[in-house]
Amino acid sequence: MSVSPRCLYVVVCGAGPAGEVGRLVELAHRRGWTVQLVATAAAATHFLDVPALQQQTGRPVRTTYRPAGDPATLPDADAVIVAPATYNTINKWAGGIADTYPLSVLAELTGLGLPIAVLPFVNEALAANRIFTRSVEDLRAAGITVLLGPGAFEPHPPRTGGDKIATFPWNLALDTVG
Ligand SMILES: Cc1cc2nc3c(=O)[nH]c(=O)nc-3n(C[C@H](O)[C@H](O)[C@H](O)COP(=O)(O)O)c2cc1C
Numbered sequence: 001m002s003v004s005p006r007c008l009y010v011v012v013c014g015a016g017p018a019g020e021v022g023r024l025v026e027l028a029h030r031r032g033w034t035v036q037l038v039a040t041a042a043a044a045t046h047f048l049d050v051p052a053l054q055q056q057t058g059r060p061v062r063t064t065y066r067p068a069g070d071p072a073t074l075p076d077a078d079a080v081i082v083a084p085a086t087y088n089t090i091n092k093w094a095g096g097i098a099d100t101y102p103l104s105v106l107a108e109l110t111g112l113g114l115p116i117a118v119l120p121f122v123n124e125a126l127a128a129n130r131i132f133t134r135s136v137e138d139l140r141a142a143g144i145t146v147l148l149g150p151g152a153f154e155p156h157p158p159r160t161g162g163d164k165i166a167t168f169p170w171n172l173a174l175d176t177v178g
Contacts, residue, residue: 008033013086014042015121017168079177084121094135117176127155
């Protein structure tokens, strides 16, 4: 009897490490995951090589709802990684806003209680904003693992984010979802 590979949804937001998300895909494939990428408009517009990622994953990169009448559906998710997660997406998600396809996906998958790991990429100024700390608290209270703090992602001084991209801890997110 064959066993279907587990499906990992990766929600990619518009911050520097998004351009390197192919590394996460490669690491996830090595661990036996099928990867379904969901990208925000900011990620797709400014950071991603969508054709290359579609070739790498063997799946469409989804940024919007499928067209009405299109029968192609996504596989069910077994786990979710949000990486890099922006200030914008973390706050909107925690606030219950679902006005884009990626935010709607996150709202639904949170409600299903799936394992969800979030790797933020924010500078110290954004991380210190009370709105952000409250959003992180709210996501954690919902059972989501936000990988922020010592031993996980630590915010950088403004305008130094480029130095942190090479060491962005993709593996930590994979370890978290199993
Ligand atoms: C080159 C560039 C770098 C950015 N870096 C970050 C970042 O490190 N963290 C962050 O939260 N937003 C960053 N932003 C801003 C986000 O892309 C912007 O807030 C956007 O609205 C996020 O949308 P999303 O959350 O739907 O991806 C950056 C934008 C650009 C163009």
